[in-house]
Amino acid sequence: MSDILHAELKKWINVIIQNKGLNSLESVQAMLIVACYSGDRLLILSFATRMALDLGLHEAFEELTERLAMNNENSYGVPDHDFERERVLMRKSRTWFGLLVLEHIFRVDAGKPPGIRLVGNSRRCRILLSNPSSTILDLRLFSQVEGVTGYEQSGCIPAQQEKPYLLVALRVQKCWAEMMLNCKALRAMGVENVAAMTVTERHILLAAKAAARRHLRLIIVEPEFYLAKLKYAMDFVWAKCAFSFLLLLKLSRLLPEREGEHHELLEYGGTLVEELSKAGSHNHQSGAGNIYLQILKVSIEKYGRALQESQQPSTGGSSGTSPFWELFDAQADLQWFMPEQFVSEWDFPGLNLFYFPTAMQDFFGDFSLAM
Structure with a gap:
């Protein structure tokens, strides 16, 4: 059964890669997950990175941090459409950082040529933990991003059960x-x-x-x-x-x-x-x-x-x-x-x-x- 499901999964991954109309955040997330468990991990991760760049996922973090800074300075309420935009940016940032961490793992331990060049201030990703849509999983992810960027920050204590x-x-x-x-x-x-x-x-x-x-x-x-x-x-x-x-x-x-x-x-x-x-x-x-x-x-x-x-x-x-x-x-x-x-x-x-x-x-x- 697992072999049948794996073959079906590869078929749909090929469809996503070949069809530009299917470029989306969800497609990037799907390929990111598949790359974790597939023998073609390097190739699939490269396709996911290329699609993420085309969708501008690498720019989401900078835009989101700018919005958070403006919200802190603004004492007035934030419109609902801005909250929705921030949720989308949070999902994009989270996905991009996931690509960053996985690419680093494959580059260090699987001999993958460098494929992502860090821009902006990614080492400050922990600031996103203050976002209302943040979860405990973000703490794990952002800690790994800090490790990749060579930056370590203390003072944020995880939940006791974690x-x-x-x-x-x-x-x-x-x-x-x-x-x-x-x-x-x-x-x-x-x-x-x-x-x-x-x-x-x-x-x-x-x-x-x-x-x-x-x-x-x-x-x-x-x-x-x-x-x-x-x-x-x-x-x-x-x-x-x-x-x-x-x-x-x-x-x-x-x-x-x-x-x-x-x-x-x-x-x-x-x-x-x-x-x-x-x-x-x-x-x-x-x-x-x-x-x-x-x-x-x-x-x-x-x-x-x-x-x-x-x-x-x-x-x-x-x-x-x-x-x-x-x-x-x-x-x-x-x-x-x-x-x-x-x-x-x-x-x-x-x-x-x-x-x-x-x-x-x-x-x-x-x-x-x-x-």
Whole structure:
């Protein structure tokens, strides 16, 4: 049934794109929603942006803020037709900011070329919260717009029932940003072989690993505040959960830090799969969440197999560290596991990291760099 609905949806999206007479605010909103869950997300978002520019949605915020300023200065009542105009401008501004946030996500994490240039004073979007038609969802949206524009404002406290969810989401996004920043820094340096990294480069990699670990703990400690909400989430959020855990698994083998770390990750992985399965059971989109859930399960399976082989007794029956070449099959299977979605659809860095000895004596050590 979902495949039939998806095919029908694509047909009508094509009709909207081809027919200029159907250019409208509602058409832009429809394509914006479809872009969140479609494999053709970049193309659909580009069409939505083009239509939004033709409709002048990018000018709505400036006009609305000017009207609000005039209303504050005017002590007389505002005519009803002005209220209606402000409601329309609010809808246009909200839609334009939604395009802005989604375009930023795809540009940073999916390799999309820049398509929107900020004009005006978008960082002051929080002023629209005083508009009578504003909702709690606007607070979430405008907070993301401030993040995109590099502006942060405090002093506006969300509704009490919303606060726990917003705080967890904010912390998760912070961990994700730190993880991406460090991984992209290593990619910019052109280093992939962990064995050949300098001390500074290893510190950067350890910082990325620490951020990935915090990301994992945040989303599984109180799953009702984050993972339970994924049944409404776009593909990107599912992809982030699967990727961040896979990256953490790889880094734990490349740079292990303490005893028991590997078994702890397997336990966390089981919890993560369980909670995501609950969210996925309520997910009616066309298999997107299931794809990343399957990637997560395969990642845990490969990690468990690599861990099991690394702990097998050696030929003499002792449980000493196995040589590099005896562990190669299981370790390489995990090391070179790069799901297509993280390569072709999302520009997530870090999965290309590997360990290959640079000195002859390193061949007789543990492949996982166990200390």
